[in-house]
Amino acid sequence: MIKYSVELENITKRFGQVVAVNNVSLRIKENEFFSLLGPSGCGKTTTLRIIAGLEKPDTGVVKLHGQDVTYIPTHKRNIGMVFQHLALFPHMDVYENIAFGLRMRGFSDNDISRRVKRMLEVVRLPGFERRKINQLSGGQQQRVALARALVMEPEVLLLDEPLGALDLKIRQEMMVELKRIQREVGTTFVYVTHDQNEAMVMSDRIAVMNEGVIQQVDSPDTIYMRPKNIFVASFIGEQINFIEGVYKGNQEFEAKGGMVLRVSDNPDAINKKSVIAIRPERIMIGDKAPPRGMNSVEGRVEMMVFKGSSIEYRISANISDEIIVFVPNISPTMKMYKIGEKVYLTWDPEAGIVLPFESKPAEPRKIG
Amino acid sequence: MSRLEEERKPFHIKILDRIRASKLLKIIVLLAPASIFLAIFFFSPFIIALMYSFNMFKQVVYTYVFVPRISLEYYIRLLDFPGIFVTMQRSFYYAIVTVILTLLLSYPAAYYIGFKLDPKYKSTAVLLFIIPFWVNFLLRTYSMKFVLHDEGLVNTLLMTLGLIKEPIRFLGTDLAVIIVMAYDYMFLMFLPLYGVLEKLDKELLEAAATLGASPYKTFLKVTLPLSSPGIIAGSLLVFIPAVGEFIIPMLVGGVNTTTLGTLIYSFFITVRGEAGWGIGSAAGLIYIIFIMVLSYLYIKLVGAEVQFG
Ligand SMILES: Nc1ncnc2c1ncn2[C@@H]1O[C@H](COP(=O)(O)OP(=O)(O)OP(=O)(O)O)[C@@H](O)[C@H]1O
Numbered sequence: 263m264i265k266y267s268v269e270l271e272n273i274t275k276r277f278g279q280v281v282a283v284n285n286v287s288l289r290i291k292e293n294e295f296f297s298l299l300g301p302s303g304c305g306k307t308t309t310l311r312i313i314a315g316l317e318k319p320d321t322g323v324v325k326l327h328g329q330d331v332t333y334i335p336t337h338k339r340n341i342g343m344v345f346q347h348l349a350l351f352p353h354m355d356v357y358e359n360i361a362f363g364l365r366m367r368g369f370s371d372n373d374i375s376r377r378v379k380r381m382l383e384v385v386r387l388p389g390f391e392r393r394k395i396n397q398l399s400g401g402q403q404q405r406v407a408l409a410r411a412l413v414m415e416p417e418v419l420l421l422d423e424p425l426g427a428l429d430l431k432i433r434q435e436m437m438v439e440l441k442r443i444q445r446e447v448g449t450t451f452v453y454v455t456h457d458q459n460e461a462m463v464m465s466d467r468i469a470v471m472n473e474g475v476i477q478q479v480d481s482p483d484t485i486y487m488r489p490k491n492i493f494v495a496s497f498i499g500e501q502i503n504f505i506e507g508v509y510k511g512n513q514e515f516e517a518k519g520g521m522v523l524r525v526s527d528n529p530d531a532i533n534k535k536s537v538i539a540i541r542p543e544r545i546m547i548g549d550k551a552p553p554r555g556m557n558s559v560e561g562r563v564e565m566m567v568f569k570g571s572s573i574e575y576r577i578s579a580n581i582s583d584e585i586i587v588f589v590p591n592i593s594p595t596m597k598m599y600k601i602g603e604k605v606y607l608t609w610d611p612e613a614g615i616v617l618p619f620e621s622k623p624a625e626p627r628k629i630g
Numbered sequence: 631m632s633r634l635e636e637e638r639k640p641f642h643i644k645i646l647d648r649i650r651a652s653k654l655l656k657i658i659v660l661l662a663p664a665s666i667f668l669a670i671f672f673f674s675p676f677i678i679a680l681m682y683s684f685n686m687f688k689q690v691v692y693t694y695v696f697v698p699r700i701s702l703e704y705y706i707r708l709l710d711f712p713g714i715f716v717t718m719q720r721s722f723y724y725a726i727v728t729v730i731l732t733l734l735l736s737y738p739a740a741y742y743i744g745f746k747l748d749p750k751y752k753s754t755a756v757l758l759f760i761i762p763f764w765v766n767f768l769l770r771t772y773s774m775k776f777v778l779h780d781e782g783l784v785n786t787l788l789m790t791l792g793l794i795k796e797p798i799r800f801l802g803t804d805l806a807v808i809i810v811m812a813y814d815y816m817f818l819m820f821l822p823l824y825g826v827l828e829k830l831d832k833e834l835l836e837a838a839a840t841l842g843a844s845p846y847k848t849f850l851k852v853t854l855p856l857s858s859p860g861i862i863a864g865s866l867l868v869f870i871p872a873v874g875e876f877i878i879p880m881l882v883g884g885v886n887t888t889t890l891g892t893l894i895y896s897f898f899i900t901v902r903g904e905a906g907w908g909i910g911s912a913a914g915l916i917y918i919i920f921i922m923v924l925s926y927l928y929i930k931l932v933g934a935e936v937q938f939g
C-alpha cells in the first residue's frame with residue numbers, strides 16, 4: 263500500500279476576488295521529491311502555506327500522513343519549511359538558528375549540540391556554528407535555512423523557491439546538493455518553483471499549476487513528452503510548435519490546409535478541433551523529400567540562428583506560418599540552410615501530440 | 631583608467647576629482663553645519679556652566695568677571711542642601727516608573743498597529759495615536775490639572791460609577807506626576823517601538839511556528855528580542871527628559887514632588903545670583919553625568935541581551 267505524506271482534497275482559497283487556489287487535490291508520496299511548478303502568481307506559495315497551516319483553506323481537507331490536520335496550527339504539525347527569503351533569525355548565530363526548533367521541542371543541550379553538528383556536516387558547513395547570519399554568503403545562508411528545517415527531522419519539508427535568490431552557478435550546485443540531501447535524510451520534499459529547470463532536474467514528480475488550477479501531475483519526462491494541454495506544452499521546454507486542425511482518429515490529423523499528418527493517438531480528441539504539439543528538436547530538416555510513411559512538409563527558411571550547440575531555423579509552410587526547428591550541431595561539415603532556401607521537414611508520427619483545442623489558451627509567462 | 635587618460639584630463643576636472651576624493655572635505659561639508667550649531671548652542675553654555683559650578687566667576691555689581699580659580703564650594707553646598715539625595719532618588723524613581731508605564735502602554739498598541747492592522751489603516755492609526763502630542767506641551771500638561779482635580783473628570787467618573795465614595799487626592803502626589811509624565815512622554819516610547827515592529831519581518835514569526843514554537847514562545851524568542859532596539863531607543867527618549875522634568879512636578883505636584891529639575895529651576899530662577907547660578911550649574915552637571923552613566927550602563931546591558939538573547 264502506498265503511503266502518502268501529504269494529501270490535499272479539493273482545496274480552495276480566495277483572497278477577495280482572487281481565487282489563489284482552485285479546487286486543488288494532490289497526493290504526495292512518502293520520500294518523494296515533489297515539485298509545484300507554475301508561473302508567478304499561480305498559487306504555488308499559497309498551496310504550500312496551506313500545507314504548512316500558515317493559511318487556512320476556504321474549503322477542503324489537508325492530511326499529513328493520513329491524519330486530518332486542516333484545523334491543527336502550524337507549530338503542532340510535523341513539517342519543516344524553507345522560506346523564499348529564508349527568514350533566518352538575524353539576532354541568532356548559525357548554531358542558535360539551527361538549534362531553535364530543538365529548543366522548542368525541549369531537547370537536552372547535549373542532544374542539541376550533537377544534532378546541530380551533524381546537520382552542519384550534512385549541509386557541508388562544519389565549523390560555522392558561531393558565524394552571524396549576515397556574515398554568510400547567499401548559498402551558505404541557504405544551507406543554514408535548510409539545516410534549520412531538516413534538523414527537526416520533519417515528516418515533510420516544504421521549500422518555497424529556496425534557490426530563487428542565488429545566481430546560476432550556485433543554483434546548479436545547490437540543486438545537486440538538495441537532491442543528495444533528500445536521498446540522505448529520506449524525507450518528503452515539496453518544492454515550489456517557477457523554474458522548470460529546477461523542477462526537471464530534482465523532482466520525482468511535478469505538478470504544473472496555472473491560475474490556481476493543477477494542470478498535470480507526472481514525472482518530468484512525461485510532463486515534457488506527454489503534456490496534457492496547451493498550457494503545459496508551452497510552459498515546459500524551450501519552444502514548441504502548435505498546428506491547428508481536426509483529429510480524425512486512427513493516428514490521422516487533418517491540418518488547416520487539408521493536409522493529413524500522422525500523429526500519436528488521442529481517443530478523447532476524435533473528430534474534434536485539436537492542436538498538435540511538436541518539439542522543435544523532434545523535427546528533422548533536409549533538402550530532399552523523405553520516403554513515404556514519415557510526415558513531410560515542404561517549407562521555406564525564414565530565419566536561421568546559430569546557437570552554438572544547435573542551430574535554430576524558422577520555417578514557413580502551408581500548415582503553419584512559423585515552424586521552429588532545432589538541429590543539433592553534430593559536425594563541422596553539417597549542412598546549413600540559408601534564408602529563402604526550400605527545405606523539407608520530417609518528423610515521427612509519435613512526435614506529434616494531439617491536444618484539445620483552446621480558443622484562448624492561457625498565456626504562460628516564463629521567468630528566469 | 632590608464633595613466634595617459636589621467637594626464638590628458640582638463641585641469642578643472644582634475645580639481646573636481648580631487649575634491650570628490652577628499653574625505654576631509656566631505657566630513658567638513660556634511661558635519662560642519664550641525665557641529666557648529668551644537669558648538670554654539672550646547673558646548674559653549676556647557677563650558678560656561680562648568681565654570682560657574684567651579685566658582686570661576688565673581689559678581690561685580692551687575693556683571694560677572696572671570697577669576698582663575700577652581701573651587702568645589704558649590705558642589706559641597708549642593709550636597710549639603712537638605713533633602714538633596716531624596717530629590718535625586720525621586721527624580722530617578724519618577725523617570726523609571728514613567729519608562730515602565732509608557733512601555734507597558736505603548737507596546738501592545740504598537741504591536742497591534744504595526745503587526746495586525748490592515749496596512750492601509752496603519753498611518754491613520756499612528757496619526758490618531760499621536761494627535762494628543764500636537765497640543766502644546768504646557769497646555770496639555772495644564773489641562774491635566776482639571777482632569778485630576780478633586781472634582782475633576784477622573785474623580786467624577788469614579789464616584790458616579792460608585793467605585794469610590796470620597797474623591798481621590800491626585801494633585802500634589804507622586805501618582806499625579808507619574809500619570810502626567812507617562813501621558814506626556816508616551817509618544818516618545820510609541821514611535822520607536824512602532825518603527826521596529828512595523829519593519830519586523832513577519833516571515834520570521836511564521837518560520838518560528840514551522841519550527842514548533844507556540845505564539846507565546848515566538849513572542850519571547852523572536853518578536854521581543856528583535857524589537858529591543860525600539861525598546862532601548864524609546865526608554866532612553868523617555869528617561870532622559872523624564873529624569874530632568876521640572877514643569878510637570880510644579881504644575882500637578884506639590885511640596886513633596888521636588889525633583890532635580892525643579893531644584894535646578896529654583897536655583898537659577900528663585901535663588902539667582904552668584905550662588906544660585908553656581909549651585910544650579912553644579913546640579914546640572916551632576917545631572918548630565920548621572921544620565922550619561924545610566925544610559926551607558928543601560929545600552930551595555932540591554933544591548934548585550936539583544937546580541938545573545
Ligand atoms: N495575502 C494575500 N492577500 C491577497 N492576495 C494574495 C495574498 N497572497 C496571495 N495572493 C494572491 O493569490 C495569487 C496566488 O499567489 P501566490 O503567492 O500563491 O503565487 P505564487 O505562485 O507563489 O507566485 P510567485 O511565483 O510570484 O511567488 C496571486 O494572485 C496573489 O496576488
Ligand SMILES: [Mg+2]
Binds near residue numbers: 306307308
Ligand atoms: Mg510564491
